[in-house]
Amino acid sequence: MNLCDIKNIKQIMSVFGIKFHKEFGQNFLTNKMVVEDIAEYCCDGKSNTILEIGPGIGTLTVELAERYENVISLEIDKGLIPVLSYTLDEYNNVKVVNEDVMKTDLEALLAPYFEGGVSVCANLPYYITTPILMKLLESKLPFDYITIMIQSEVADRLCAKAGSKDCGAITAVLSYYGEAEKLFTVNADNFMPPPKVNSSVVRIKLYKDKPCKPKSEDVFFKVIKAAFEQRRKTLLNALSCGFSEIPKEKLAEIIEKAGHRPDIRGEKLDVKMFCELSDLIFELKQQS
Ligand code: SAM
Numbered sequence: 001m002n003l004c005d006i007k008n009i010k011q012i013m014s015v016f017g018i019k020f021h022k023e024f025g026q027n028f029l030t031n032k033m034v035v036e037d038i039a040e041y042c043c044d045g046k047s048n049t050i051l052e053i054g055p056g057i058g059t060l061t062v063e064l065a066e067r068y069e070n071v072i073s074l075e076i077d078k079g080l081i082p083v084l085s086y087t088l089d090e091y092n093n094v095k096v097v098n099e100d101v102m103k104t105d106l107e108a109l110l111a112p113y114f115e116g117g118v119s120v121c122a123n124l125p126y127y128i129t130t131p132i133l134m135k136l137l138e139s140k141l142p143f144d145y146i147t148i149m150i151q152s153e154v155a156d157r158l159c160a161k162a163g164s165k166d167c168g169a170i171t172a173v174l175s176y177y178g179e180a181e182k183l184f185t186v187n188a189d190n191f192m193p194p195p196k197v198n199s200s201v202v203r204i205k206l207y208k209d210k211p212c213k214p215k216s217e218d219v220f221f222k223v224i225k226a227a228f229e230q231r232r233k234t235l236l237n238a239l240s241c242g243f244s245e246i247p248k249e250k251l252a253e254i255i256e257k258a259g260h261r262p263d264i265r266g267e268k269l270d271v272k273m274f275c276e277l278s279d280l281i282f283e284l285k286q287q288s
Contacts, residue, residue: 025125039063048116155200227266
């Protein structure tokens with residue numbers, strides 16, 4: 001059955017007596033070519049297993065099951081579980097788990113599969129895109145790729161170059177974990193119901209070796225957060241808000257020691273520069 005066909009979606013929903021849940025960000029894909037492309041390019045052929053977040057009625061799941069050895073799909077909405085049993089009936093390589101991804105122990109769930117490579121592929125619910133992405137990155141699990149369909153505006157942020165206007169804290173944090181590339185954009189009329197914004201598919205290739213090794217990740221992330229929270233301020237003023245326990249003159253010295261002018265703005269720094277700066281702050285904190 002073509003799960004992208006609007007008539008079929010309506011019929012499934014009526015037979016199973018289900019409605020779209022806005023609170024779960026349910027916008028189902030209706031363009032088969034888009035679904036095929038996401039499944040095809042999500043891991044560059046590197047992984048045997050795909051973790052899917054939010055299978056909905058199984059539209060993308062079917063295409064993943066056709067291409068990969070194992071598909072593990074996490075769906076929060078228990079009303080969709082009987083639908084998925086029906087639409088995925090012929091695929092014995094799919095495991096559907098009725099759980100909230102934010103509460104799932106991903107390490108325990110995926111441990112048996114990492115040897116053959118695991119990637120994430122999802123048309124993510126917009127309401128929770130960043131928390132899900134952060135959970136995946138912070139899990140430190142050895143994913144090959146994370147490929148997600150998200151709001152275009154967020155996609156632009158993830159893929160922005162350091163120092164550009166689209167760059168934000170998430171851009172800097174992401175560039176510590178991997179390299180993001182925008183694969184393509186999908187207009188709102190390719191979904192049912194159509195969302196208010198356009199979407200883009202972003203593929204993140206996770207680094208096996210990170211571009212830098214901060215002495216303290218806590219300080220490193222705190223520096224990035226401070227720099228972007230006050231992005232209109234100079235780096236010095238932004239850091240003195242984020243690290244109020246350190247005298248401003250000391251922070252000025254550190255910025256200079258890291259090779260920057262005191263009036264530079266934090267958004268101009270790349271991930272390695274954030275790392276150097278955070279190491280100097282960490283060392284100072286250790287001394288005091
Ligand atoms: N994959 C389907 C597609 O492309 O047509 C549906 C995508 S829809 C944008 C997002 C899906 O994520 C919905 O099925 C929704 O119920 C599910 N979802 C929302 N929040 C979730 C969470 N915290 N954990 C797991 N699934 C979630």
